[in-house]
Amino acid sequence: MRIVRLLFLCFLQFSCTSQAPEKINGVSFVASRSEALQTHLEEVKQVYANHAAVMPFGFIRDVNSPEIIFNTDRQWFGETKKGAMQYIGLLHKNGIKTMVKPQIWIWRGEFTGTLHMNSEVHWQELEASYEKFIMTYAEMAQETGTEIFCIGTELEKFVTNRPEYWHKLISKIRTVYKGKLTYAANWDEYPRVPFWKDLDYIGIDAYFPLSDEKTPSVKQLREGWQRWKPDMAALVKKTGRPVLFTEFGYRSMDYTAKKPWLVDRNQENVNLKAQVNAKRALFDEFWGEDWFAGGYVWKWFIDHDKAGGENDNRFTPQNKPAQEVIKEVYKKY
Template sequence: MIFRILCFVSLCFMLSCSATVERQEKINGVSYVASRDSIGQHHIEPVVNLGANYAAIMPFDFVKDLAHPEISFNTGRQWFGETEEGVKQYINLLHNSDIQVMLKPQIWVWRGEFTGFIKMTHEADWKLLENSYSDFILAYAKVAQEANVDIFCIGTELENFIDERPSYWKELIIEVKKIYKGKLTYAANWNEYERTPFWDDLDFIGIDAYFPVDAKQSPTISGAKKGWQVHKAAIKNYAMKHKKQILFTEFGYRSIDFAGRAPWTVDRVEKQVNLEAQAILTQALLEEFWHENWFAGGFVWKWFHKHNAVGGKDDNRFTPQNKPAEEVIRTFYKKYSL
């Protein structure tokens, strides 16, 4: 079954990419998941073999609920890869293998509630949240500068926080720039980016690209690409308006039936594994965006350090590891890397 799917994906790729395009170097990234322990060179080799030239390193902070203003980070209760020490170890090892880094600190709400819904009920709590979030982001801005990180992401999917406190975010960017001298972005949710007010202060328009593109149980290349057209036109126009490249700070699909209908879905229901759907949707996205000069590249969601122990034919989660989608990504990443 796996062999037939790989043959199908390869055939679709050859047919759809027959036209010659100019090679461009892109940000060919993976979202590298933190682990309990330090990592070794053998954990980096699969990233290199994928043709990736970037990895997003994601230290987490934690809040108790959506209305809680205090953030906890860099504690002894966190996994090693989520702490400052772990982040530095990961970055150093990736740099030694010529993999650049986007440092992307993120909030985790207890029970996995959506960070975009974070909202305080009192002005005093908003102030506490702002101070706590600044401590978190500025601490990792220092890590980014000291570790010579190429891109720093100032937040991920925090639409209510931004909608309610836009002046705070403008001030935060000023403070970050006093510390960190590299490129900046923010990871806006797919339905959030058009109202994010500070793109002109950043280097990339960052989008977590979970756009609905195909409602079928098993999508086709042509159907998925058709489903991208309205979204793509809007994204391109937005890039032109702000004179900034688009960066998919996250992109990816589950290997599951109806994977293109609501790609942001993270529930653990045990639906039918559909490796072909993941591969086709991934290919359609790469074909639509990777050749565009207004598009910087992106980071596939998500990549685990123990490559041989994750993914595979029975996994319906996001990782492309040990699935046909991995080969689709490898083909594109190696094509768009100089």
């Protein structure tokens, strides 16, 4: 009988130690004009989020300009180094891990993937400016004990035209930052990123088109994922790196899964059910996969009481039925 008990205890110990690692159940913590307060963290904890992306910003005049302006007095508090540090400190105090994800905004909202220089001189100027920008926040990430650092977001032309620069930049980042690294590739960019093996996660901003229906069902949406999912799994096998959705989300509007990346001010009808179904399908397809690390919901405003709501057709799930779907899944994982 004693031997049986010992075997049973060994089995329990093995079962506990062999469980899949905890998922990154994240929110994209949107930069604000002001400091984050403890009250702003309560709803983040209520949905069982264990991670948050903190996003300081740099600004570029146009898609051919090499100068990145950042960490100035003219920016919102949350977009600066001081603001990012304050957010990280408060998040960590509440037991929420962080990913620092520096972003670039090109004037008039031009897509960052089109950033492209017209001369070698300008490429070199951009590289120097970007290195200054990204190293500032890599050093900050190390100083604040940030768990993950994202080296860039949706910079396809910059990456494809200057691959050697990026390999060297990653090596330099690792001299000052000792945590995990990723890059946030656009959904149609990630297969061509040349440096995944230099990083710890395959980062994808997961705005994959899944359905042309106005209100697609969960079943239809899961079928839509079959067009994309095998390629992700194949890349994981090839690189030995898990997939991390550095952004994922859907607007609460008609046709939300047709072009999920749309950030325009269209007047499509509010469709809370479509957002719920899209969220549920994504969770059903990915959160149970051992090669999938987790992800960050796009997006979460710090002042929860004023965010989202039943008349809002934007990305945030706050104060909408989709928030309950997130809570249910994050609690489970």
